[in-house]
Amino acid sequence: MGINKDLTTTLSGVKLDNPVIPASGTFGFGYEFTDFYDINILGSISFKGTTKEPRYGNPLPRIADCKSGLINAIGLQNPGVDKVISEELPKLRSCFKKPLIANISGFAIDEYVHCCKLMDKEEQVEIIEVNISCPNVHNGGMTFGTNPEAAAEVTRAVKAVTTKPVYVKLTPNVTNIVEIAKAVEAAGADGIVLINTLLGMRINLKNKKPVIANKMGGFSGPAIFPVALRMVYQVYEAVKIPIIGVGGIESAEDVIEMMLAGASAIEVGAANLKNPYACKEIIDNLPAAMEKYEIDSLKDIIGAAH
Amino acid sequence: MNKRAKFKIIENVNIAKDVFKIVLEGDTKDIKNAGQFINIELESLYLRRPISICDYDDKTVTIIYKVVGKGTEIMANLKNGVELDVLTGLGNGFDLDCDGDRPLVIGGGVGTPPMYRLCKDLIAKGKKPIVILGFGSKDDLFFEEEFKKLGVDVYVSTNDGSVGTKGFVTDVMKDLNDYTYFYACGPMVMLKAICGATDKSGQVSLEERMGCGFGACMGCTIKTKDGYRRVCKEGPVFRKESLIWE
């Protein structure tokens, strides 16, 4: 390599060695990836969406292949917040020494609050990512993320029980993303994560039925990159808090483009599933890509496209 | 340890109706045992396609697949010399420790491939497997000779009776009573029928739609008596006793 570039970035005072973070739900609890590479090269990890109670999630099949992406309808499978803390986080801690992002989800405000209180006590968790955008669960998840008042209410409730930065993860399945972003900022959010998956579906031509048992699911992958980029760009103009850009990122160039739109850090989702080395390759390739586009420090380009 | 590596196609031949055999050359050191699978990236498709390992040695892997959709159709048209991006050594394969020394090895359709290496490994452990292969019809049949060459008893069943016993693998099982254990891979209905047809212990290999194939996405999780298990990571092989049939 030999190119001296500054990859560091900051999220509400949390310093990251680089802006590359595996997105929740596509990286398990991290340790699975130690089979492939030393995960300490990552900026941080956003681990699998955690709920108050254990969840199996939706019936199978809950994955569908698409052009330039996939649909998932996992439905937040996780062992519940108690086991995440007692079993998963110790395993993750043993192989990962960097700041963690805790992704939490719920079906009622008190469930978000419950998870947040417990995550607040976890030293390695430095940011709480509040998922109000999961399209795969009923009466929860996305219903909070499509209404500005409900989004603000969750944000306020969670903020009241933690001193850690709270980042609210928004759904793109809305008419006016700026309105929701402003509502969570006004309710005290320390940052915004954009975007979760787009509601989509596939139909099997042979049996003429939906591929996904739940009929619909969340579409993500390279096909959604322009949508995510556009939303980050719009929201950057409307809020003062930092944004984590996510959606379709698969290369160092995509990272640069997302940061130019206004992201302070980025998350990589679907690409991890197709290529388990995706995050490592992006980090390895960043210095050369920065050299090519005459960038010395990534921090300098945040929002530079405006 | 799973590994991503480039594998070169050195053979891709039609061996039965819509069924092809590919021999891949590449680094196989992460493959540990029979019943594991590989996950293949194909140009123009987003997700990889999982296929069981039929056999392997120091530098080649053999897979057998049936053309059922876009991905397998692309595979059927790949020429020798083409390089594929492959994740190898995925999943937990078969456990060779089994009751007695007469395990029944049952393959149904394109569930047959992993049973070939399993049979070899069982023989190497001093076991005397009995093999049952189930197919729809004569045109679907493959690998009967290859199994026979291993020196084991091979029974065949076809749904239409065009070769072997007319009916299902369970119709052959009825007449066998000296087996001590079983191993099976094939369609769900077959696996369920087998588990119901015998009081012996056994292991079955399952299939589910996969996002990643290495335990990251929770796309393939099934409910078992031991809790939630990922087919790609804790499986694809499960003990009969742990399965819940719905």
Ligand SMILES: Cc1cc2nc3c(=O)[nH]c(=O)nc-3n(C[C@H](O)[C@H](O)[C@H](O)COP(=O)(O)OP(=O)(O)OC[C@H]3O[C@@H](n4cnc5c(N)ncnc54)[C@H](O)[C@@H]3O)c2cc1C
């Ligand atoms: C662990 C494992 C081992 C397998 N071993 C073999 C084998 O040795 N030989 C063989 O012929 N087939 C095997 N299969 C099934 C094989 O993966 C599918 O037939 C193949 O993915 C179909 O892809 P397609 O693009 O042709 O079909 P499409 O129907 O176009 O595929 C669409 C999507 O559905 C998935 N899919 C379709 N059918 C299946 C299926 N039965 N199981 C899982 N995913 C499916 C595909 O991977 C893809 O994501 C195995 C599956 C698993 C999970």
Ligand SMILES: Cc1cc2nc3c(=O)[nH]c(=O)nc-3n(C[C@H](O)[C@H](O)[C@H](O)COP(=O)(O)O)c2cc1C
């Ligand atoms: C299999 C899968 C599971 C996911 N699970 C979660 C989750 O538990 N919580 C969450 O906030 N987002 C979840 N997501 C959304 C991703 O974190 C990400 O926001 C989205 O996939 C867009 O990024 P991508 O295009 O890079 O995949 C999941 C996505 C996928 C593909």
Ligand code: FES
């Ligand atoms: S396919 Fe992703 S966890 Fe099994």
